[in-house]
Amino acid sequence: MNAFRFVCAAALSLALVAPAFAKSASRMRLLASPDPAKIGRTVRLQAEVDGRGLGPTGKVTFSDGAVVIGAALLSRIGAGQATLTGGATHACAVSAAGGARCWGGNDRGALGDGSTKQRDAPVDVQGLSHDIVAVTGGILHSCALTSAGAVKCWGFNNSGILGDGTSNDRLRPVGVSGLSSGVVAVAAGAVHTCALTSAGAAKCWGYNSEGQLGDGTTSSRRTPVDVAGLSSGVVAITGGREHTCAATSAGAVKCWGYNDRGQIGDGTTSDHSAPVAVSGLSSGVVGISAGGAHSCALTSAGAVLCWGANFDGQLGDGTYENRSTPVAVSGLSSGVVAISAGEYHTCALTGAGAVLCWGSNSFGALGDASTPGSRPIPGPVTGLSSGVRVVAAGGSHTCALTSAGAVQCWGQNFFGQIGDGTNTHRSTPTPVLRLTPAVRGRALLSTRSLGVGAHTLQASFPGDAAHDPSSAAQSQTIVP
Structure with a gap:
């Protein structure tokens, strides 16, 4: 009994004097667009906070000098x-x-x-x-x-x-x-x-x-x-094999370059050395990604549309026909938060953290454990039905960042691009070795409260149980 009391007392003493759990540093970047902006126009503030492990959580407070504009919660799915x-x-x-x-x-x-x-x-x-x-x-x-x-x-x-x-x-x-x-x-x-x-x-x-x-x-x-x-007025840009696309602040998409498969999306197969509007996408687009000879867009409703080459089903519309204007991806009319187009395949990340891929499955690029071939409609990636934060499609391989703060890759591995220490192709997600990735949280706030003149906008993250505080500043000009 006395020995038991001694052990408990010693343990309590150690707990009282032990140093607190060391937090990880966080890093912040603040973006504001458009800059300059006209008075009365909405300015969009985006704070990105990088951490590790499960990633940063909580609120970011935005201010104009000493005046608080508002606060927004950090979201981690698709932010990084x-x-x-x-x-x-x-x-x-x-x-x-x-x-x-x-x-x-x-x-x-x-x-x-x-x-x-x-x-x-x-x-x-x-x-x-x-x-x-x-x-x-x-x-x-x-x-x-x-x-x-x-x-x-x-x-x-x-x-x-x-x-x-x-x-x-x-x-x-x-x-x-x-x-x-x-x-x-x-x-x-x-x-x-x-x-x-x-x-x-x-x-x-x-x-x-x-x-x-x-x-x-x-x-x-x-x-x-x-x-x-x-x-x-441009808010996003993406490069394909021999073409490029951009999204504007109005939610429109413009593309340029090689157009042999209709990847420019203007209804033709004529090349363009300057930007042209993508048919039907004059508003509502919040994300874009260009693949080998195809392009995709994500709408504010969470829908995915693709156009261009489709010989491997990379447009996801259930066919293998090239399309010179955008078509809806089957089953993805809502709920998607990020897209990534590879050389011959495409992947999407849902708000629930699930990854879906379609197109060429050479070397297992779709991650569904099936034999090589192609799939013209989205299908789930084995083991990634939830908890994914980021997806990135490459040539014939794909990678994802999970909520556990780990990167997993699958597909072709001739050159070691899976990162698992081998050259063995993988048809399901496989952990990448020796990598502690950044896990990003993103907070968004829109404001029309800024007056004419120069402003110093600030964003502050107070830290959380695992991360130290961080802050960032960004200049912003409002014109009459």
């Missing part, structure tokens, strides 16, 4: 789409520490680790150990966006894909000319790259034989050029 990417034969992710890590094919340096050796598990991108908020992958190159709004690229550089003014391959990240600040999104196509600025302008660089840069020419560019007619 930019933190995970699938290239043609590689993949990259933003780590919980804010670094960039890549794995898979590395023939021309797409992993950014200073070598051309393929890696079957994640490696650090040299020089990008912190402050990274987004990653994107092409066929043989990759790019990252920093918290300061700078774009860094590495890998294959034929025709100036990396945007550094040369055509020399880079085994480590280099800065993109003229984009050392002010960028809010970056998107890699197959052999071109595009960026979206805080002013809502679209810029592209690299290979341009089909007009995928959108500058009205077919001349390749080694540094960024303006996309014709898109100097403002």
Whole structure:
């Protein structure tokens, strides 16, 4: 009895003097659009808070100087789409520490680790150990966006894909000319790259034989050029194999470039070297994703529409017919929060955290444990009926970030792009080794309360049981 009392007393004493559970750091980015905005127009505020594990939870408070505008809850499903990417034969992710890590094919340096050796598990991108908020992958190159709004690229550089003014391959990240600040999104196509600025302008660089840069020419560019007619009002951009699409603040979609399968969506198969409107999508679109030769859009109602090449059923309409205008994806008329188009397949993430994929199932890219073939309508990914935060489709592989704070991949693994330490193809989700990914929460608030003049907007996250507080500021101008 005395011994029992001694043990209990000792345990209580240790509990009283033991240090509190160490919290993880959180990182915040605040975006405001449009900027500048006219008086009376709605300004959309978006706070992104990165953490680890289950991710940050709770509210973000928005203020204009010392005046509180409002507060919004963090949502984690679909919030971190930019933190995970699938290239043609590689993949990259933003780590919980804010670094960039890549794995898979590395023939021309797409992993950014200073070598051309393929890696079957994640490696650090040299020089990008912190402050990274987004990653994107092409066929043989990759790019990252920093918290300061700078774009860094590495890998294959034929025709100036990396945007550094040369055509020399880079085994480590280099800065993109003229984009050392002010960028809010970056998107890699197959052999071109595009960026979206805080002013809502679209810029592209690299290979341009089909007009995928959108500058009205077919001349390749080694540094960024303006996309014709898109100097403002753009809220999202995505790159396909040889085409590009953008979504505007009005919810419209415009595409340009190669159009042999109708991937531009204007009802023709004629190429366009400058943006054209996608038929039927003049409003209501909140997300876009371009695949090999197809494109998809997500509406505010949670519906998915796709157009372009459909020989593997990647449009999801139950047929194998190419479509030059958008068609509804079967069974996905509501409830979807994010989409990702791969080379020949497409995936969607629902608000319940389920992943559905359709199109080519070569090497198991659809993740349903079935034999290779194709599926022209969405089907569930084995084991991912809930709890998924992010989905990213690559060449013939796919990756997802789960609510447990882990990345899983499936599909082709010739180059180690599954990241499980092998080269064995996987037809169901398989954990990626040696990766602690960033888990992002997003809070949205719209306001019309800002008066004419310059404003300093702020967002504050008070922290939660697992994360320290963080905050961010963003300038905003309101004009008469």
